[in-house]
Amino acid sequence: xxxxxxxxxxxxxxxxxxxxxxxxxxxxxxxxxxxxxxxxxxxxxxxxxxxxxxxxxxxxxxxxxxxxxxxxxxxxxxxxxxxxxxxxxxxxxxxxxxxxxxxxxxxxxxxxxxxxxxxxxxxxxxxxxxxxxxxxxxxxxxxxxxxxxxxxxxxxxxxxxxxxxxxxxxxxxxxxxxxxxxxxxxxxxxxxxxxxxxxxxxxxxxxxxxxxxxxxxxxxxxxxxxxxxxxxxxxxxxxxxxxxxxxxxxxxxxxxxxxxxxxxxxxxxxxxxxxxxxxxxxxxxxxxxxxxxxxxxxxxxxxxxxxxxxxxxxxxxxxxxxxxxxxxxxxxxxxxxxxxxxxxxxxxxxxxxxxxxxxxxxxxxxxxxxxxxxxxxxxxxxxxxxxxxxxxxxx
Ligand SMILES: Cc1cc2nc3c(=O)[nH]c(=O)nc-3n(C[C@H](O)[C@H](O)[C@H](O)COP(=O)(O)O)c2cc1C
Numbered sequence: 001x002x003x004x005x006x007x008x009x010x011x012x013x014x015x016x017x018x019x020x021x022x023x024x025x026x027x028x029x030x031x032x033x034x035x036x037x038x039x040x041x042x043x044x045x046x047x048x049x050x051x052x053x054x055x056x057x058x059x060x061x062x063x064x065x066x067x068x069x070x071x072x073x074x075x076x077x078x079x080x081x082x083x084x085x086x087x088x089x090x091x092x093x094x095x096x097x098x099x100x101x102x103x104x105x106x107x108x109x110x111x112x113x114x115x116x117x118x119x120x121x122x123x124x125x126x127x128x129x130x131x132x133x134x135x136x137x138x139x140x141x142x143x144x145x146x147x148x149x150x151x152x153x154x155x156x157x158x159x160x161x162x163x164x165x166x167x168x169x170x171x172x173x174x175x176x177x178x179x180x181x182x183x184x185x186x187x188x189x190x191x192x193x194x195x196x197x198x199x200x201x202x203x204x205x206x207x208x209x210x211x212x213x214x215x216x217x218x219x220x221x222x223x224x225x226x227x228x229x230x231x232x233x234x235x236x237x238x239x240x241x242x243x244x245x246x247x248x249x250x251x252x253x254x255x256x257x258x259x260x261x262x263x264x265x266x267x268x269x270x271x272x273x274x275x276x277x278x279x280x281x282x283x284x285x286x287x288x289x290x291x292x293x294x295x296x297x298x299x300x301x302x303x304x305x306x307x308x309x310x311x312x313x314x315x316x317x318x319x320x321x322x323x324x325x326x327x328x329x330x331x332x333x334x335x336x337x338x339x340x341x342x343x344x345x346x347x348x349x350x351x352x353x354x355x356x357x358x359x360x361x362x363x364x365x366x367x368x369x370x371x372x373x374x375x376x377x378x379x380x381x382x383x384x385x386x387x388x389x390x391x392x393x394x395x
Contacts, residue, residue, distance in 0.1 A: 001072055003031055003055045004104040009070075009096035011082055015039075017097075020082075022057065022068065023159065025104065025262065028383055034159065034249065034262070035059045035068065042159070042248035044260060063087055070099060106377060107136045107160060112167035113176040114141065118271040118308030118357055119169045125362045126165055126269070129369035133378070135162075142178045146242055156244040162377065162384070163265045164298050165369075169308060170272035170285045182243035183292035246296045254297045265376060265387070266293040267302035269365065271357055274307055275314025278349035279394050286394075301376070302391040304368050307349075307356035314348040322347050350395075364393045 007022040022045070024033040031050055035057065036042045045057035047067070056069035064087070070080040080096030108130040112123040120141065127137045138155050141148070158164050166183075168175035180187045198205045249261050268289035270282050282305035290300045309315060316322060321330055333345040346353055357365075368391050376385045 001053055002026070002103070003050060006102050006104075007055075007070055007078070007080075007099060009080055009099040011094045011096055020061075020068070020096075022055075022070075024055070026383055028386060031055070032262075033057075035061060035066070036248060037061050040248075042250075044249070068096065070096065076101070105136050106133070106162050106373075107138070108163040108165065109156070109158065109161040110137060110139045110165040110167070111142055111156075112140075112165075112269075113143070113169065113178050115169055115171070115176065116308075116311070119167050119269070121357050121362065122269055122271055122304065122306065122365045123165070123167050125365040126267070126369045129366045130163070130373065132370070133373045135373070142182060142243075144178050144181070144242075149240075149242065149244060153240075153244050156246065157248050158246050158264055158296055158298060159248045159262060161264050163267065163372065164293060165267040165269065165302075166289050166293055167269040167271075168285060168289060170270055170282065173281070173284060175270075175285050175288055179289070179292070183295070184288075185295070253295065261297040263297050263299045265302075265372070265384075266290070266298035266300035267304065267369070267372065267391075268293065268300060269304040271306055271308030271361075273310030273312055273314045273353065274349045275310065275312060275353075279305065282394060299387055301387055301389070302368055302372055303394065304365055304392075305394045306361035306364065307353055307395070309354055309356050314350070314353050316347065316354065318344050318352070318354050361395070364395070368393050 003024050004026040005024060007024070008019055010017045010019055019038045021036040022033060023036060024031055024045075031045075031048050033045050033048075034042050035045055039062070041061055043059035043061060045059055047056075047058040049056045053072040054069065056067060058065065058067040060066075065085040067083040068080065069082075070078050073079050078099035078101060080099045082092075082094040082096055084092040084094060086092065108127070110123050110127050110130075112119050114120040114123075123139060123141075127139050130137050138161075140152065140156065166179075168179045171177070174180070177188065181189070186192055195205050247261060254261065254263070268286050270285045270289070272282050272285065274281050286303050286305060290303070293300050313322060319333060321332075324330055330347070333347065336343045336345060343352065345351070350356060352358065371391055375389075376387075379385050
Protein backbone atom coordinates (compact mmCIF):
# COMPACT_ATOMS: atom_id res chain seq x y z
CA UNK A 1 0.00 0.00 0.00
CA UNK A 2 1.09 3.59 -0.62
CA UNK A 3 1.01 5.50 2.65
CA UNK A 4 1.50 9.07 1.41
CA UNK A 5 -1.52 11.00 2.66
CA UNK A 6 -3.19 11.65 5.96
CA UNK A 7 -4.30 9.24 8.67
CA UNK A 8 -6.60 10.62 11.31
CA UNK A 9 -7.81 8.85 14.43
CA UNK A 10 -9.16 9.48 17.91
CA UNK A 11 -7.55 8.36 21.15
CA UNK A 12 -7.99 8.86 24.87
CA UNK A 13 -5.97 11.69 26.45
CA UNK A 14 -6.10 13.19 29.95
CA UNK A 15 -8.45 15.83 28.50
CA UNK A 16 -10.79 13.36 26.79
CA UNK A 17 -10.82 11.91 23.30
CA UNK A 18 -8.62 13.88 20.92
CA UNK A 19 -7.83 13.69 17.24
CA UNK A 20 -4.33 12.98 15.96
CA UNK A 21 -3.26 13.32 12.34
CA UNK A 22 -0.32 11.63 10.66
CA UNK A 23 0.69 13.74 7.66
CA UNK A 24 2.83 11.42 5.54
CA UNK A 25 4.85 12.25 2.42
CA UNK A 26 6.93 9.95 0.29
CA UNK A 27 10.23 11.67 -0.36
CA UNK A 28 13.35 10.56 -2.21
CA UNK A 29 14.62 8.58 0.75
CA UNK A 30 11.37 7.12 1.94
CA UNK A 31 8.37 8.11 4.01
CA UNK A 32 8.50 11.09 6.34
CA UNK A 33 6.01 13.47 7.88
CA UNK A 34 4.57 15.02 10.99
CA UNK A 35 2.35 13.94 13.84
CA UNK A 36 -0.19 16.70 14.43
CA UNK A 37 -2.18 16.64 17.63
CA UNK A 38 -5.39 18.53 18.19
CA UNK A 39 -3.88 20.67 20.96
CA UNK A 40 -1.68 22.22 18.26
CA UNK A 41 1.52 20.17 18.60
CA UNK A 42 3.29 19.20 15.39
CA UNK A 43 6.31 16.91 15.59
CA UNK A 44 8.47 15.25 12.98
CA UNK A 45 7.93 11.49 12.73
CA UNK A 46 10.81 9.33 13.78
CA UNK A 47 11.45 5.57 13.53
CA UNK A 48 9.20 5.19 10.49
CA UNK A 49 8.70 1.49 9.75
CA UNK A 50 6.63 0.39 6.77
CA UNK A 51 5.50 -3.04 5.58
CA UNK A 52 3.13 -3.89 2.73
CA UNK A 53 0.11 -3.20 4.93
CA UNK A 54 1.33 -1.34 8.01
CA UNK A 55 2.85 1.99 8.98
CA UNK A 56 4.36 2.95 12.29
CA UNK A 57 6.22 5.97 13.60
CA UNK A 58 7.15 7.70 16.87
CA UNK A 59 7.52 11.20 18.27
CA UNK A 60 7.39 13.14 21.49
CA UNK A 61 3.76 14.24 21.60
CA UNK A 62 3.35 16.73 24.43
CA UNK A 63 5.25 15.29 27.40
CA UNK A 64 5.03 11.65 26.24
CA UNK A 65 6.93 9.58 23.72
CA UNK A 66 4.36 7.91 21.49
CA UNK A 67 4.67 5.10 18.98
CA UNK A 68 1.73 4.89 16.62
CA UNK A 69 1.06 1.77 14.53
CA UNK A 70 -1.60 1.51 11.84
CA UNK A 71 -2.51 -1.62 9.91
CA UNK A 72 -4.68 -2.00 6.80
CA UNK A 73 -7.31 -4.68 7.40
CA UNK A 74 -8.95 -4.71 3.96
CA UNK A 75 -11.84 -2.87 2.32
CA UNK A 76 -10.15 0.47 2.93
CA UNK A 77 -10.37 -0.07 6.71
CA UNK A 78 -7.61 0.38 9.27
CA UNK A 79 -6.82 -0.54 12.86
CA UNK A 80 -4.28 1.17 15.05
CA UNK A 81 -2.72 1.38 18.46
CA UNK A 82 -0.61 3.84 20.35
CA UNK A 83 2.09 3.09 22.88
CA UNK A 84 2.49 6.06 25.22
CA UNK A 85 5.62 6.19 27.37
CA UNK A 86 4.87 8.60 30.19
CA UNK A 87 7.12 10.83 32.27
CA UNK A 88 7.39 8.29 35.07
CA UNK A 89 8.40 5.52 32.64
CA UNK A 90 5.05 3.73 32.76
CA UNK A 91 3.49 2.72 29.45
CA UNK A 92 -0.13 3.09 28.30
CA UNK A 93 -1.40 1.02 25.39
CA UNK A 94 -4.25 2.85 23.65
CA UNK A 95 -6.49 2.03 20.74
CA UNK A 96 -6.58 4.35 17.73
CA UNK A 97 -10.31 4.69 17.09
CA UNK A 98 -12.09 5.60 13.88
CA UNK A 99 -8.92 5.49 11.76
CA UNK A 100 -9.42 7.22 8.41
CA UNK A 101 -7.02 7.59 5.50
CA UNK A 102 -7.03 10.14 2.69
CA UNK A 103 -4.38 9.61 -0.01
CA UNK A 104 -2.06 12.50 -0.73
CA UNK A 105 -3.19 15.12 -3.21
CA UNK A 106 -0.87 17.66 -4.73
CA UNK A 107 -1.74 21.12 -3.46
CA UNK A 108 -0.71 24.70 -4.19
CA UNK A 109 -1.21 27.79 -2.06
CA UNK A 110 -1.20 31.06 -4.01
CA UNK A 111 -0.86 34.11 -1.80
CA UNK A 112 -0.94 37.54 -3.35
CA UNK A 113 -1.52 41.20 -2.68
CA UNK A 114 -2.90 43.60 -5.23
CA UNK A 115 -4.11 47.17 -5.64
CA UNK A 116 -5.49 47.25 -9.18
CA UNK A 117 -5.77 43.48 -9.87
CA UNK A 118 -2.75 43.13 -12.21
CA UNK A 119 -1.01 40.80 -9.78
CA UNK A 120 -4.30 39.00 -9.22
CA UNK A 121 -4.43 38.25 -12.95
CA UNK A 122 -1.07 36.50 -12.72
CA UNK A 123 -2.08 34.71 -9.50
CA UNK A 124 -5.18 33.37 -11.25
CA UNK A 125 -3.17 32.33 -14.31
CA UNK A 126 -0.85 30.35 -12.05
CA UNK A 127 -3.81 28.75 -10.32
CA UNK A 128 -5.22 27.69 -13.69
CA UNK A 129 -2.02 25.82 -14.49
CA UNK A 130 -2.11 23.92 -11.20
CA UNK A 131 -5.74 23.06 -11.79
CA UNK A 132 -4.89 21.84 -15.28
CA UNK A 133 -2.85 19.11 -13.58
CA UNK A 134 -5.72 18.36 -11.14
CA UNK A 135 -4.04 19.97 -8.13
CA UNK A 136 -6.04 21.32 -5.24
CA UNK A 137 -5.47 25.05 -4.93
CA UNK A 138 -6.06 27.79 -2.44
CA UNK A 139 -5.96 31.33 -3.80
CA UNK A 140 -5.77 33.94 -1.07
CA UNK A 141 -5.64 37.71 -1.41
CA UNK A 142 -3.79 39.29 1.51
CA UNK A 143 -5.16 42.60 2.74
CA UNK A 144 -4.77 44.75 5.81
CA UNK A 145 -8.36 44.01 6.81
CA UNK A 146 -8.29 41.74 9.83
CA UNK A 147 -11.68 40.29 8.94
CA UNK A 148 -10.29 38.94 5.63
CA UNK A 149 -8.04 36.65 7.67
CA UNK A 150 -10.76 35.38 10.00
CA UNK A 151 -11.33 31.64 9.66
CA UNK A 152 -8.48 31.24 7.16
CA UNK A 153 -5.71 29.93 9.42
CA UNK A 154 -6.40 26.23 8.87
CA UNK A 155 -5.89 26.64 5.15
CA UNK A 156 -2.75 28.73 5.32
CA UNK A 157 -0.18 26.36 6.85
CA UNK A 158 2.63 25.83 4.35
CA UNK A 159 3.04 22.33 5.78
CA UNK A 160 -0.10 21.26 3.90
CA UNK A 161 1.09 22.30 0.44
CA UNK A 162 3.56 21.17 -2.20
CA UNK A 163 4.06 24.59 -3.77
CA UNK A 164 3.64 28.05 -2.26
CA UNK A 165 3.37 31.04 -4.62
CA UNK A 166 3.79 34.52 -3.18
CA UNK A 167 3.07 37.60 -5.27
CA UNK A 168 2.97 41.35 -4.84
CA UNK A 169 2.91 44.46 -6.98
CA UNK A 170 5.85 46.82 -6.61
CA UNK A 171 5.04 49.93 -4.62
CA UNK A 172 7.80 52.51 -4.34
CA UNK A 173 10.37 49.86 -5.11
CA UNK A 174 9.20 47.19 -2.66
CA UNK A 175 6.35 44.74 -2.03
CA UNK A 176 3.00 46.14 -0.92
CA UNK A 177 2.80 46.94 2.81
CA UNK A 178 0.59 44.01 3.74
CA UNK A 179 3.18 41.56 2.44
CA UNK A 180 5.94 43.16 4.49
CA UNK A 181 3.65 43.21 7.51
CA UNK A 182 2.75 39.55 7.47
CA UNK A 183 6.12 38.17 6.36
CA UNK A 184 9.02 40.36 7.44
CA UNK A 185 10.57 40.09 10.87
CA UNK A 186 9.58 43.60 11.78
CA UNK A 187 9.98 45.92 8.79
CA UNK A 188 7.75 48.95 9.09
CA UNK A 189 6.90 48.02 12.66
CA UNK A 190 7.88 48.60 16.28
CA UNK A 191 11.24 46.86 15.94
CA UNK A 192 12.38 49.07 13.07
CA UNK A 193 11.15 52.20 14.86
CA UNK A 194 12.89 51.26 18.09
CA UNK A 195 16.18 50.43 16.43
CA UNK A 196 16.20 53.70 14.49
CA UNK A 197 15.26 55.74 17.57
CA UNK A 198 18.04 54.24 19.65
CA UNK A 199 20.66 54.43 16.93
CA UNK A 200 19.76 58.08 16.19
CA UNK A 201 19.94 58.74 19.93
CA UNK A 202 23.61 57.83 19.73
CA UNK A 203 23.60 54.99 22.21
CA UNK A 204 23.53 52.06 19.80
CA UNK A 205 20.82 49.44 20.02
CA UNK A 206 20.06 47.36 23.09
CA UNK A 207 17.73 44.40 23.02
CA UNK A 208 15.43 44.66 25.99
CA UNK A 209 11.91 43.43 26.61
CA UNK A 210 10.88 47.04 26.08
CA UNK A 211 12.61 47.72 22.77
CA UNK A 212 11.62 44.38 21.31
CA UNK A 213 7.90 44.92 21.50
CA UNK A 214 5.42 44.37 18.74
CA UNK A 215 6.48 42.22 15.78
CA UNK A 216 9.67 41.21 17.52
CA UNK A 217 8.17 40.35 20.88
CA UNK A 218 9.62 36.87 20.78
CA UNK A 219 13.10 38.38 21.10
CA UNK A 220 14.51 39.82 24.30
CA UNK A 221 17.93 40.44 25.83
CA UNK A 222 18.59 36.70 25.81
CA UNK A 223 18.03 36.44 22.06
CA UNK A 224 15.15 34.83 20.23
CA UNK A 225 12.57 32.88 22.18
CA UNK A 226 10.56 30.28 20.37
CA UNK A 227 7.39 31.98 19.21
CA UNK A 228 4.37 30.73 21.06
CA UNK A 229 2.83 29.61 17.84
CA UNK A 230 1.53 26.31 16.62
CA UNK A 231 3.53 23.48 18.04
CA UNK A 232 4.96 25.73 20.73
CA UNK A 233 5.30 24.67 24.33
CA UNK A 234 1.91 26.14 25.14
CA UNK A 235 0.35 24.14 22.34
CA UNK A 236 -2.29 25.51 20.06
CA UNK A 237 -2.02 28.65 18.01
CA UNK A 238 -2.57 31.81 20.02
CA UNK A 239 -4.73 34.27 18.13
CA UNK A 240 -2.69 36.35 15.70
CA UNK A 241 -3.53 39.99 15.79
CA UNK A 242 -3.15 40.11 12.04
CA UNK A 243 -2.01 37.69 9.31
CA UNK A 244 -1.43 34.00 9.88
CA UNK A 245 0.98 31.45 11.27
CA UNK A 246 2.61 29.99 8.19
CA UNK A 247 4.08 26.89 9.81
CA UNK A 248 2.70 24.37 12.25
CA UNK A 249 6.05 23.39 13.63
CA UNK A 250 7.86 25.61 16.00
CA UNK A 251 11.11 26.04 14.06
CA UNK A 252 10.48 28.76 11.57
CA UNK A 253 14.07 29.63 10.73
CA UNK A 254 15.80 27.14 8.47
CA UNK A 255 19.30 28.34 9.40
CA UNK A 256 18.70 27.73 13.09
CA UNK A 257 19.50 24.69 15.17
CA UNK A 258 16.26 22.92 14.30
CA UNK A 259 15.97 23.80 10.63
CA UNK A 260 14.46 20.45 9.79
CA UNK A 261 10.97 21.48 8.74
CA UNK A 262 9.45 20.02 5.62
CA UNK A 263 10.27 22.38 2.75
CA UNK A 264 7.62 22.89 0.09
CA UNK A 265 8.74 24.49 -3.17
CA UNK A 266 8.14 28.18 -3.75
CA UNK A 267 7.46 30.60 -6.60
CA UNK A 268 7.59 34.38 -6.20
CA UNK A 269 5.97 36.79 -8.63
CA UNK A 270 5.41 40.46 -9.19
CA UNK A 271 3.81 42.90 -11.62
CA UNK A 272 5.26 46.38 -11.86
CA UNK A 273 5.42 49.47 -14.06
CA UNK A 274 9.14 49.42 -14.72
CA UNK A 275 8.99 53.11 -15.66
CA UNK A 276 12.21 54.00 -13.87
CA UNK A 277 14.65 51.61 -15.41
CA UNK A 278 12.93 48.43 -16.49
CA UNK A 279 12.92 44.82 -15.53
CA UNK A 280 15.83 45.05 -13.06
CA UNK A 281 13.38 47.09 -10.99
CA UNK A 282 11.59 43.87 -10.17
CA UNK A 283 14.66 42.24 -8.61
CA UNK A 284 14.48 43.83 -5.17
CA UNK A 285 10.83 42.89 -4.74
CA UNK A 286 11.39 39.35 -5.99
CA UNK A 287 14.37 39.04 -3.65
CA UNK A 288 12.30 40.24 -0.68
CA UNK A 289 9.45 37.85 -1.53
CA UNK A 290 11.96 35.02 -1.89
CA UNK A 291 13.46 35.80 1.49
CA UNK A 292 10.01 35.89 3.09
CA UNK A 293 9.31 32.37 1.86
CA UNK A 294 12.77 31.11 2.72
CA UNK A 295 12.36 32.39 6.27
CA UNK A 296 9.47 29.97 6.43
CA UNK A 297 11.34 26.93 5.17
CA UNK A 298 10.22 27.17 1.57
CA UNK A 299 12.69 26.28 -1.20
CA UNK A 300 12.08 28.94 -3.82
CA UNK A 301 12.72 27.65 -7.33
CA UNK A 302 10.60 29.98 -9.46
CA UNK A 303 10.57 33.72 -10.10
CA UNK A 304 8.20 35.60 -12.36
CA UNK A 305 7.88 39.30 -13.18
CA UNK A 306 5.94 41.12 -15.86
CA UNK A 307 4.80 44.65 -16.54
CA UNK A 308 1.53 45.74 -14.99
CA UNK A 309 -0.26 48.80 -16.30
CA UNK A 310 0.39 51.56 -13.82
CA UNK A 311 -1.22 54.85 -12.98
CA UNK A 312 2.11 56.62 -12.53
CA UNK A 313 4.32 58.24 -15.20
CA UNK A 314 4.58 55.04 -17.29
CA UNK A 315 0.83 54.53 -17.22
CA UNK A 316 0.17 56.42 -20.45
CA UNK A 317 -2.60 55.42 -22.76
CA UNK A 318 -1.71 54.23 -26.25
CA UNK A 319 -0.07 57.09 -28.19
CA UNK A 320 -0.23 59.48 -25.22
CA UNK A 321 2.90 61.56 -24.76
CA UNK A 322 4.77 61.91 -21.49
CA UNK A 323 5.21 65.32 -19.95
CA UNK A 324 8.80 66.48 -20.37
CA UNK A 325 10.76 67.99 -17.50
CA UNK A 326 11.94 70.85 -19.71
CA UNK A 327 10.97 72.84 -22.77
CA UNK A 328 9.99 71.34 -26.13
CA UNK A 329 7.88 68.44 -27.17
CA UNK A 330 8.75 64.80 -27.65
CA UNK A 331 8.26 63.21 -31.10
CA UNK A 332 5.22 61.09 -31.90
CA UNK A 333 5.71 57.39 -31.18
CA UNK A 334 6.71 55.23 -34.17
CA UNK A 335 4.10 52.71 -35.25
CA UNK A 336 5.62 49.33 -36.09
CA UNK A 337 4.20 46.78 -38.49
CA UNK A 338 3.89 43.11 -37.50
CA UNK A 339 2.16 40.03 -38.89
CA UNK A 340 -0.50 40.60 -36.24
CA UNK A 341 -1.05 44.24 -37.04
CA UNK A 342 0.34 47.61 -36.02
CA UNK A 343 2.05 48.25 -32.71
CA UNK A 344 2.40 51.69 -31.19
CA UNK A 345 5.79 52.07 -29.53
CA UNK A 346 6.17 53.02 -25.88
CA UNK A 347 8.04 55.92 -24.32
CA UNK A 348 8.99 53.71 -21.39
CA UNK A 349 10.85 50.45 -20.89
CA UNK A 350 8.03 48.02 -21.54
CA UNK A 351 6.33 47.74 -24.91
CA UNK A 352 2.59 48.59 -24.87
CA UNK A 353 2.53 49.20 -21.09
CA UNK A 354 -1.14 50.20 -21.37
CA UNK A 355 -2.06 46.55 -21.92
CA UNK A 356 -0.14 44.61 -19.30
CA UNK A 357 -0.39 41.98 -18.01
CA UNK A 358 -1.31 40.96 -21.54
CA UNK A 359 -2.01 37.53 -23.02
CA UNK A 360 1.68 36.87 -23.48
CA UNK A 361 2.40 37.63 -19.80
CA UNK A 362 -0.41 35.33 -18.74
CA UNK A 363 0.89 32.60 -21.01
CA UNK A 364 4.39 32.96 -19.58
CA UNK A 365 3.09 32.74 -16.01
CA UNK A 366 1.08 29.66 -16.89
CA UNK A 367 4.03 28.06 -18.66
CA UNK A 368 6.36 28.64 -15.71
CA UNK A 369 4.00 26.73 -13.42
CA UNK A 370 3.49 23.97 -16.01
CA UNK A 371 7.26 23.48 -16.22
CA UNK A 372 7.60 23.27 -12.45
CA UNK A 373 4.70 20.84 -12.07
CA UNK A 374 5.88 18.56 -14.86
CA UNK A 375 9.59 18.63 -14.00
CA UNK A 376 9.35 18.47 -10.22
CA UNK A 377 6.20 16.45 -9.55
CA UNK A 378 5.32 14.33 -12.59
CA UNK A 379 8.29 12.03 -12.05
CA UNK A 380 8.61 8.39 -13.03
CA UNK A 381 8.21 7.22 -9.42
CA UNK A 382 5.80 9.88 -8.18
CA UNK A 383 8.32 11.32 -5.73
CA UNK A 384 9.17 15.01 -5.91
CA UNK A 385 12.36 15.50 -7.91
CA UNK A 386 15.53 16.74 -6.25
CA UNK A 387 15.85 20.51 -6.50
CA UNK A 388 18.73 21.19 -8.86
CA UNK A 389 17.39 23.94 -11.12
CA UNK A 390 15.42 27.16 -11.00
CA UNK A 391 12.83 28.72 -13.28
CA UNK A 392 12.86 32.40 -14.12
CA UNK A 393 10.67 34.50 -16.35
CA UNK A 394 11.47 38.16 -15.86
CA UNK A 395 10.31 40.75 -18.36
C1 LIG B 1 1.49 53.92 -5.30
C2 LIG B 1 2.14 53.14 -6.41
C3 LIG B 1 3.51 53.00 -6.42
C4 LIG B 1 4.14 52.28 -7.42
N1 LIG B 1 5.49 52.14 -7.40
C5 LIG B 1 6.12 51.47 -8.39
C6 LIG B 1 7.53 51.34 -8.39
O1 LIG B 1 8.22 51.80 -7.51
N2 LIG B 1 8.10 50.65 -9.40
C7 LIG B 1 7.38 50.10 -10.39
O2 LIG B 1 7.96 49.49 -11.28
N3 LIG B 1 6.01 50.19 -10.41
C8 LIG B 1 5.38 50.86 -9.44
N4 LIG B 1 4.01 50.96 -9.45
C9 LIG B 1 3.24 50.29 -10.51
C10 LIG B 1 2.63 48.96 -10.04
O3 LIG B 1 3.61 48.14 -9.47
C11 LIG B 1 1.99 48.22 -11.19
O4 LIG B 1 0.97 48.99 -11.80
C12 LIG B 1 1.42 46.89 -10.74
O5 LIG B 1 1.14 46.07 -11.84
C13 LIG B 1 0.16 47.05 -9.89
O6 LIG B 1 -0.26 45.77 -9.53
P1 LIG B 1 -1.71 45.50 -8.93
O7 LIG B 1 -2.69 45.83 -10.01
O8 LIG B 1 -1.67 44.06 -8.61
O9 LIG B 1 -1.87 46.36 -7.75
C14 LIG B 1 3.37 51.68 -8.45
C15 LIG B 1 1.97 51.82 -8.42
C16 LIG B 1 1.36 52.54 -7.42
C17 LIG B 1 -0.13 52.67 -7.41
